[in-house]
Amino acid sequence: MQHPVLLVGNDINNISRGQSWKDLLQDILTYCGTDCVQLDDKKPFPLLYEEIFLTAIRQSHIRERDLKTFIAQKIGDIMPNEVHARIRELQPAHILTTNYEYTLEGVTPEQSSSLIKERTFSIFRKYTLNGTEFWHIHGDCLNPMSINLGFEHYGGQLQQMRNYVVSGTTYSSPQAPKLPLLRRIKYGPLKEYSWLDLFFTQDIHILALSLDFVETDLWWLLTYRARQKFQRNTVPVHNTLYYYIPEEFLKASAFKLDMLRANDVQIVAISAPSKTAYYLEVLKRIAEV
Structure with missing residues (x-):
């Protein structure tokens, strides 16, 4: 074609070596300081993201722009x-x-x-x-x-x-x-x-x-x-x-x-x-x- x-x-x-999706999720939890959030394959990711972010807001007043900038930097290393x-x-x-x-x-x-x-x-x-x-x-x-x-x-x-x-x-x-x-x-x-x-x-x-x-x-x-x-x-x-x-x-x-x-x-x-x-x-x- x-x-x-x-x-x-x-x-x-x-196929590329480096960080897996699970590694990224753990890095996000560490960045947000949300130890109480449990990773579970049964949780749809868009809702898991909301759980992590909303928990982080209550615990540490994180800004979503900062969180997404961190994620962008991590993904950019692929x-x-x-x-x-x-x-x-x-x-x-x-x-x-x-x-x-x-x-x-x-x-x-x-x-x-x-x-x-x-x-x-x-x-x-x-x-x-x-x-x-x-x-x-x-x-x-x-x-x-x-x-x-x-x-x-x-x-x-x-x-x-x-x-x-x-x-x-x-x-x-x-x-x-x-x-x-x-x-x-x-x-x-x-x-x-x-x-x-x-x-x-x-x-x-x-x-x-x-x-x-x-x-x-x-x-x-x-x-x-x-x-x-x-x-x-x-x-x-x-x-x-x-x-x-x-x-x-x-x-x-x-x-x-x-x-x-x-x-x-x-x-x-x-x-x-x-x-x-x-x-x-x-x-x-x-x-x-």
Whole structure:
């Protein structure tokens, strides 16, 4: 495929040596001084983040900006690996990522190419390097307050996403499109102002993203797109979404894959002897589409 569109999650970073997600959580607890908070896999992370932050507020009057700046510094230490480089070799037209750091870019961007400047949410958050547009859909390290971690932030992000797609934006900037995406798809003109445009117009290959159900913003987007295609049929939706998963995880992930199929996502299972080999095979398949 020439210049594909990718949605890339955090799992490719797990190939790199260094701090794990569990290590980061423990560092956050230490920074906040919240020894009474218990880490438990049963706690959805956005709510765990709220528990840590709200407990820290009561105990030490911590500022969220300071906490997110600390997190941004820690995440910024993630080292790039072979898979990041091979992704760039595909020369994607767009890379959407839930990651906050710049291992996909290969360098820290010097300047944003976003349509407007966003302080908190990430509808237009974009950097352009070597012909590829990188959309950090959950925030980025250069803007710590944009890093989407807590339940409240997820709620605000979803609100902005729904406005953009369904009812129209409320941004004061004259550059921001006022008409909702659905209306622009139906009547034109359609320009790629936001990463949200791509979900209704371009084939997207989703990899390294667990798509846990705490990702409420992405599950809403998948559901709304599918409803437009199958229920309302008010705008044309002809693009294809592909979700790549290791074959060994098919059985354990069956409940989630059923939901993805219901939401018009094609599942691509791949067998490989290692995590690196798996992602290299994924990229090979994408190049051959």
